[in-house]
Amino acid sequence: MVYITRIERFNAAHKLWVDDWSEEKNLAVFGKCSNKNWHGHNYHLHVTVKGRPDPVTGFIIDVKALSKIIQHEVTDHLDHSNLNLDVEFIPKGMQPTTENLVILIWDRLEKALESYPCQLHAIKLWETETIYAEYRGEK
Amino acid sequence: MVYITRIERFNAAHKLWVDDWSEEKNLAVFGKCSNKNWHGHNYHLHVTVKGRPDPVTGFIIDVKALSKIIQHEVTDHLDHSNLNLDVEFIPKGMQPTTENLVILIWDRLEKALESYPCQLHAIKLWETETIYAEYRGEK
Amino acid sequence: MVYITRIERFNAAHKLWVDDWSEEKNLAVFGKCSNKNWHGHNYHLHVTVKGRPDPVTGFIIDVKALSKIIQHEVTDHLDHSNLNLDVEFIPKGMQPTTENLVILIWDRLEKALESYPCQLHAIKLWETETIYAEYRGEK
Amino acid sequence: MVYITRIERFNAAHKLWVDDWSEEKNLAVFGKCSNKNWHGHNYHLHVTVKGRPDPVTGFIIDVKALSKIIQHEVTDHLDHSNLNLDVEFIPKGMQPTTENLVILIWDRLEKALESYPCQLHAIKLWETETIYAEYRGEK
Amino acid sequence: MVYITRIERFNAAHKLWVDDWSEEKNLAVFGKCSNKNWHGHNYHLHVTVKGRPDPVTGFIIDVKALSKIIQHEVTDHLDHSNLNLDVEFIPKGMQPTTENLVILIWDRLEKALESYPCQLHAIKLWETETIYAEYRGEK
Amino acid sequence: MVYITRIERFNAAHKLWVDDWSEEKNLAVFGKCSNKNWHGHNYHLHVTVKGRPDPVTGFIIDVKALSKIIQHEVTDHLDHSNLNLDVEFIPKGMQPTTENLVILIWDRLEKALESYPCQLHAIKLWETETIYAEYRGEK
Numbered sequence: 001m002v003y004i005t006r007i008e009r010f011n012a013a014h015k016l017w018v019d020d021w022s023e024e025k026n027l028a029v030f031g032k033c034s035n036k037n038w039h040g041h042n043y044h045l046h047v048t049v050k051g052r053p054d055p056v057t058g059f060i061i062d063v064k065a066l067s068k069i070i071q072h073e074v075t076d077h078l079d080h081s082n083l084n085l086d087v088e089f090i091p092k093g094m095q096p097t098t099e100n101l102v103i104l105i106w107d108r109l110e111k112a113l114e115s116y117p118c119q120l121h122a123i124k125l126w127e128t129e130t131i132y133a134e135y136r137g138e139k
Numbered sequence: 140m141v142y143i144t145r146i147e148r149f150n151a152a153h154k155l156w157v158d159d160w161s162e163e164k165n166l167a168v169f170g171k172c173s174n175k176n177w178h179g180h181n182y183h184l185h186v187t188v189k190g191r192p193d194p195v196t197g198f199i200i201d202v203k204a205l206s207k208i209i210q211h212e213v214t215d216h217l218d219h220s221n222l223n224l225d226v227e228f229i230p231k232g233m234q235p236t237t238e239n240l241v242i243l244i245w246d247r248l249e250k251a252l253e254s255y256p257c258q259l260h261a262i263k264l265w266e267t268e269t270i271y272a273e274y275r276g277e278k
Numbered sequence: 279m280v281y282i283t284r285i286e287r288f289n290a291a292h293k294l295w296v297d298d299w300s301e302e303k304n305l306a307v308f309g310k311c312s313n314k315n316w317h318g319h320n321y322h323l324h325v326t327v328k329g330r331p332d333p334v335t336g337f338i339i340d341v342k343a344l345s346k347i348i349q350h351e352v353t354d355h356l357d358h359s360n361l362n363l364d365v366e367f368i369p370k371g372m373q374p375t376t377e378n379l380v381i382l383i384w385d386r387l388e389k390a391l392e393s394y395p396c397q398l399h400a401i402k403l404w405e406t407e408t409i410y411a412e413y414r415g416e417k
Numbered sequence: 418m419v420y421i422t423r424i425e426r427f428n429a430a431h432k433l434w435v436d437d438w439s440e441e442k443n444l445a446v447f448g449k450c451s452n453k454n455w456h457g458h459n460y461h462l463h464v465t466v467k468g469r470p471d472p473v474t475g476f477i478i479d480v481k482a483l484s485k486i487i488q489h490e491v492t493d494h495l496d497h498s499n500l501n502l503d504v505e506f507i508p509k510g511m512q513p514t515t516e517n518l519v520i521l522i523w524d525r526l527e528k529a530l531e532s533y534p535c536q537l538h539a540i541k542l543w544e545t546e547t548i549y550a551e552y553r554g555e556k
Numbered sequence: 557m558v559y560i561t562r563i564e565r566f567n568a569a570h571k572l573w574v575d576d577w578s579e580e581k582n583l584a585v586f587g588k589c590s591n592k593n594w595h596g597h598n599y600h601l602h603v604t605v606k607g608r609p610d611p612v613t614g615f616i617i618d619v620k621a622l623s624k625i626i627q628h629e630v631t632d633h634l635d636h637s638n639l640n641l642d643v644e645f646i647p648k649g650m651q652p653t654t655e656n657l658v659i660l661i662w663d664r665l666e667k668a669l670e671s672y673p674c675q676l677h678a679i680k681l682w683e684t685e686t687i688y689a690e691y692r693g694e695k
Numbered sequence: 696m697v698y699i700t701r702i703e704r705f706n707a708a709h710k711l712w713v714d715d716w717s718e719e720k721n722l723a724v725f726g727k728c729s730n731k732n733w734h735g736h737n738y739h740l741h742v743t744v745k746g747r748p749d750p751v752t753g754f755i756i757d758v759k760a761l762s763k764i765i766q767h768e769v770t771d772h773l774d775h776s777n778l779n780l781d782v783e784f785i786p787k788g789m790q791p792t793t794e795n796l797v798i799l800i801w802d803r804l805e806k807a808l809e810s811y812p813c814q815l816h817a818i819k820l821w822e823t824e825t826i827y828a829e830y831r832g833e834k
Contacts, residue, residue, distance in 0.1 A: 001555035002516045007547040011267065013152040013177040018334060029335060031342060032219035038152035039219040040179005042267050048551075053520070056435060057446060058512030063548055064448060082176035095336030099280045103331070128150065128181050130285040131341055134326075138279035140833035141794045146825040157612060168613060170620060187829075192798070195713060196724060197790030202826055203726060234614030238558045242609070269563040270619055273604075277557035289823065291708040291733040296473060307474060309481060310775035316708040317775040318735005320823050358727035358734040373475030377419045381470070406706065406737050408424040409480055412465075416418035428684065430569040430594040449636035455569040456636040457596005459684050497588035497595040545567065545598050574751060585752060587759060651753030655697045659748070686702040687758055690743075694696035 003121055004060045005048040008070050010079035013040040014096045017084070038082065044126040045074065047109060051118030061118045073108045098125050098133035106135050142260055144187040145205045149218035152179040153235045156223070177221065183265040184213065186248060190257030200257045212247045237264050237272035245274050281399055283326040284344045288357035291318040292374045295362075316360065322404040323352065325387060329396030339396045351386045376403050376411035384413050420538055422465040423483045427496035430457040431513040434501070455499065461543040462491065464526060468535030478535045490525045515544045519552035527554070559677055561604040562622045566635035569596040570652045573640070594638065600682040601630065603665060607674030617674045629664045654683045658691035666693070698816055700743040701761045705774035708735040709791045712779070733777065739821040740769065742804060746813030756813045768803045793820050793828035801830050 015038050016030040026034040033039065047070055051060040077087050083096035089108060094100055102123045110120045126132040154177050155169040165173040172178065186209055190199040216226050222235035228247060233239055241262045249259045265271040293316050294308040304312040311317065325348055329338040355365050361374035367386060372378055380401045388398045404410040432455050433447040443451040450456065464487055468477040494504050500513035506525060511517055519540045527537045543549040571594050572586040582590040589595065603626055607616040633643050639652035645664060650656055658679045666676045682688040710733050711725040721729040728734070742765055746755040772782050778791035784803060789795055797818045805815045821827040 001553075002519060003551040003553075004516055005549050005551070009268070011178050011180055013179040016336070029340075035219050035221070035225070037221035037224045038177050038179065039150050039221070040152040040177065041150055042181045053514065053516040056512075058433070058514035058517045060516050062446075080171035080174050080178040082174070082178070085176045086174070095334075097331065097336035099282055099331040099338050100336045102280060129148070132283050134281040134283070136279075136281075140831075141797060142829040142831075143794055144827050144829070155614070168618075192792065192794040195790075197711070197792035197795045199794050201724075234612075236609065236614035238560055238609040238616050239614045241558060271561050273559040273561070275557075275559075287824070289734050289736055291735040294475070307479075313775050313777070313781070315777035315780045316733050316735065317706050317777070318708040318733065319706055320737045358730050360730070360732035360734070363732045364730070373473075375470065375475035377421055377470040377477050378475045380419060407704070410422050412420040412422070414418075414420075426685070428595050428597055430596040452636050452638070452642070454638035454641045455594050455596065456567050456638070457569040457594065458567055459598045497591050499591070499593035499595070502593045503591070546565070572753070585757075651751075653748065653753035655699055655748040655755050656753045658697060688700050690698040690700070692696075692698075 001050055002053055002060055003048050003050045004063065004066075005046050006063055006066045006070060008045050008047070008067065008075050010043050010045065010075045010081075011040065012043060012078055012081050012083050013038040014083035015039065016095050016097065018095075019093065038084075041127050043078070045070070045105070046122070046124035046126075047105075047120075048122040048124070049113065049116075049118040050121040061113075061116055069112050070109065073112045074105050098127045098131065101125055102133045102135035106137060110137070140189055141192055141199055142187050142189045143199045143202065143205075144185050145202055145209060147184050147186070147206065147209045147214050148182065149184070149214045149220075150179065150181050151217055151220050151222050152177040153222035154178065155234050155236065157234075158232065177223075180266050182217070184209070184244070185261070185263040185265075186244075186259075187261040187263070188252065188255075188257040189260040200252075200255055208251050209248065212251045213244050237266045237270065240264055241272045241274035245276055249276070279328055280331055280338055281326050281328045282338045282341065282344075283324050284341055284348060286323050286325070286345065286348050286353050288321050288323070288353045288359075289318065290321060290356055290359050290361050291316040292361035293317065294373050294375065296373075297371065316362075319405050321356070323348070323383070324400070324402040324404075325383075325398075326400040326402070327391065327394075327396040328399040339391075339394055347390050348387065351390045352383050376405045376409065379403055380411045380413035384415060388415070418467055419470055419477055420465050420467045421477045421480065421483075422463050423480055423487060425462045425464070425484065425487050425492050427460050427462070427492045427498075428457065429460060429495055429498050429500050430455040431500035432456065433512050433514065435512075436510065455501075458544050460495070462487070462522070463539070463541040463543075464522075464537075465539040465541070466530065466533075466535040467538040478530075478533055486529050487526065490529045491522050515542050515548065515550035518542055519550045523552050523554060557606055558609055558616055559604050559606045560616045560619065560622075561602050562619055562626060564601050564603070564623065564626050564631050566599050566601070566631045566637075567596065568599060568634055568637050568639050569594040570639035571595065572651050572653065574651075575649065594640075597683050599634070601626070601661070602678070602680040602682075603661075603676075604678040604680070605669065605672075605674040606677040617669075617672055625668050626665065629668045630661050654681050654687065654689035657681055658689045662691050662693055696745055697748055697755055698743050698745045699755045699758065699761075700741050701758055701765060703740045703742070703762065703765050703770050705738050705740070705770045705776075706735065707738060707773055707776050707778050708733040709778035710734065711790050711792065713790075714788065733779075736822050738773070739827075740765070740800070741817070741819040741821075742800075742815075743817040743819070744808065744811075744813040745816040756808075756811055764807050765804065768807045769800050793822045793826065796820055797828045797830035801832060805832070 016033040106123045122136045124134040155172040241264050245262045261275045263273040294311040380403050384401045400414045402412040433450040519542050523540045539553045541551040572589040658681050662679045678692045680690040711728040797820050801818045817831045819829040
């Protein structure tokens, strides 16, 4: 069982904001991340799948194919987007934190990889150089 | 003459958009960067000053003092901001490109460093891992 | 179950040295790391906690709060310190190797996080660009 | 139980090519990686072993010794080599993909570490900045 | 006058070898780089142009356009190539060292940028993490 | 005229401290860097030489030779050292700041490269991820 990881990048705007809360409470909980005019990040997304290398090609999955799936399912939707407003697979009102994003990305890629002879193993998302979240499908 | 550089970071939202142009023209010129709902970046700012090391302290400038000046003059204003809407020293209607930002940052820091025995030498700003702009005060 | 990681940095001096051994034996076992006048490193500390994102905030833990806990419990003690002499939570005579440090850091952070609705998952410490140690609480 | 990782680097040429296939089929499956005149990469190899820190030295294994083992068993053979032609421990006809390489490297290092009081835990190999494979000995 | 830099990457094989020399002399001068079966690298190419930001767009040059020029003139030719055999703009017999490559890349890009309102300023090429060459058109 | 850069690394301890000053004044000027028990860093040293590529070898200087000169003249003396106590070419009482170090390193390498057909161009020294100094021989 071998693990192979592909890294893709996207740049996006977001804010952390609960509509039911006052501006003061949003500021108290989310700090500068609650700026109503948004801020943004360069995100790095690591997608890891596992499987056995094919005896002829040496591939678990063609990494170029994996790259295209990630782009089609995830980064084409997220790149140069506003994570609160523009992305149909992020439910309205859900905070676009890295913790929530890795679960949403997992769900899309797990479905997209169903017909491939490999399994999704982990989604890791770097928001800045000092923060990243990871999800491995554990309920 | 020795050069010393301090790196600071900020995260911000922006878009590239000319009000006098149609949405189509904005899209044609600026591509995805014209998304009206914004996108964003993790910026890395390199500030370089030059001078002669003090014979006692070995400092051109105390780097902690330089860091505070950069924060006070630049990154406190830009971090978690919207570069088109929130920053008083970015003129309304000026595109917040890295090329324009390095000139604006230079002007603020040159003034702030006037009373120090060192000279501002260069402002370098990374917008993504593959794009950076630099300004050295050349007219 | 999602994992979130915060990275903090500190700079410190140390040496590897067993008092009961001769200088020759220390040199034979620890090489240049036994220099009696010390050497030092820029350390990068990755702290990973796991939990379920809060349905309202999208947080497992507020990363800014996690950052403050790490600073208060760990990096305020280690930054610009001598790991053999200055740090009260490193037992005298214990070698300040990355392997030992990750266990000591785990013990402090596990206790400090007791009242939070998340669990400490891993401590990873980079000593140089080519060496890092990790501890996950396994006895 | 603590994990310690050492990183080594090597530069090598390779191509992905199945002799039994036509040039067209090789191109269709492997794309540019099938260029018959080869291409190459700067590889980064992470070797992780696990064990308990020695109570006197604080070492799981002397990292300098681990480095020498990796060089002797792996990187001395792979550095500045052609992975398809020059390396006796890569079977002829096996594609030198990162997925296959991590298994071959595991097998050599597991044997070389047999007499040490630590266990091999993981082999991670970066081929480019956006692709890496990992193997942990799972059959 | 502002400088803007775009970074592109390519992976290639090469060897350093003088046909008129014996194998021994090639080995003596070029070391492992003379391996007749080739080796390879992940190259990072920094292309810097200078000019004045356009008052409306804030661009010196549209970075996406610059990226396409670099790809068309340089990296499409070099990526997944053998630098000694496959690249028509590298003269036969010229050693494909980073020092020679930066001059050849400069000549192609200077011509390609002639019709743009900016000037080529520097070509920097990283061959490994510890070696890079730079050329600024100085004769 | 082409520039070629080689990067070497060393790990060292130091403190910033003026003997003629009180502990209070040292703390006021140098902050945590004045800890009398030392602290330390992983330093990255970039050495740039300029010249014309040799028409046969394509070299300005054999980078492996340059690497050996840097090790012999600089990093063998600085690696795993105490910069205040152990290094004969750092004058007693001179603060081992990055600003002072780049001048001292320049002087040693300029002399060592006298017999080579290339010129020393720049010494750049990274002390941490956010601070570096550069010297180009300008008086």
